Amino acid sequence: MGFTTIAVMLFDEVPLFEASVPIAVFGERRSGLPDFDVRAxxxxxxxxxxxAGIALSAPYDLDAVDEADLVIVPTWRHPLGRPPAPEALRALRRAHDRGATVVGLCLGTxxxxxxxxxxxxxxxxxxRYAPLLASTYPRIQVKPDVLYVDEGDLLTSAGSAGGIDLCLHLIRRTYGSRLANDIARSMVVPPHRAGGQAQYIDHPVPVPTTGDPLGETLEWAMRHLDRELTVDALSAHAMMSRRTFDRRFRQVTGTTPAQWLLHQRILHAQRLLETTTEPVEVVARNAGFASAVALRPHFRRQVGVSPTAYRETFGEGGHRLGSARTRDAEDVAMNTAAR
Incomplete structure (x- = not known):
């Protein structure tokens, strides 16, 4: 479902950068972006x-949480410090119970x-704090290596830049990749990193330059997603053995070549669905899938809806995401009944 009113819950003694992340993503007025009402x-x-000892005067109290569609806890003081105020925890539970989306960034989890x-x-x-989260709250299934986890109504992320990734993911899943990309471009950050990508990688993803075989291969693959690319083809293009290529690729990107390639194909399919009227079958082939049938399960797993429902939402004349999800569920039910 869409969101417009966003409550950002700020606690005492929190890091300044992390506290500012959702305000930076949602708070700036940008042409073509929904008019978000961000309440600190x-x-x-x-x-x-x-x-850092800097005092912030937040203009809203906990009543604003009761009115928000989206509630974000952007960070938290040290987990071994004093616990959150009980009234703040009650406000979070009320928000979740009435259907608001609740997000914890970094230590906000x-x-x-x-x-x-x-x-x-x-x-x-x-x-760094994943083991402490797991030992303190043993009922939580802690994912120590991923950038963020999307559970629909509850989302959590890794630290600092991972919080930006999750906020952009929220824009992307609700309002489409075009708006998410516009915000990312304004902030000069990568437009999309998959939630399953590793938090920590040995080296930054290389900017393609002459003499950088891996960077050149990533750029080449992005320009040829309509081809039947294999990991062996990528390693051959980089002039590396398969073993060396796999190891170097994971060091640089935090994921495997096959996972990266699938993710890029789905992103390309999203862009085509938003910006063209080509049939889904053609979109699938242009994104490197053998057919629409091959595209659909991967698209649904990563995006949450079918390609057709996504186009209805984010293509020209599209509807809101809630309508697309409902239509998508109805299509599945009809297909199941027909079988």
């Missing part, structure tokens, strides 16, 4: 002191955990 909430009352919202669910947090 002093979750424990009074001025919010950051860990600990606040969602303290509210009991993550029991028996997978969740992410900063890799």
């Amino acid at each position: 909430v002093a979750a424990e009352g009074g001025p919010v002191r950051t860990d 600990f606040v969602l955990a303290a509210a009991g919202l993550l029991d028996d669910r997978p969740a992410a947090t900063h890799w």
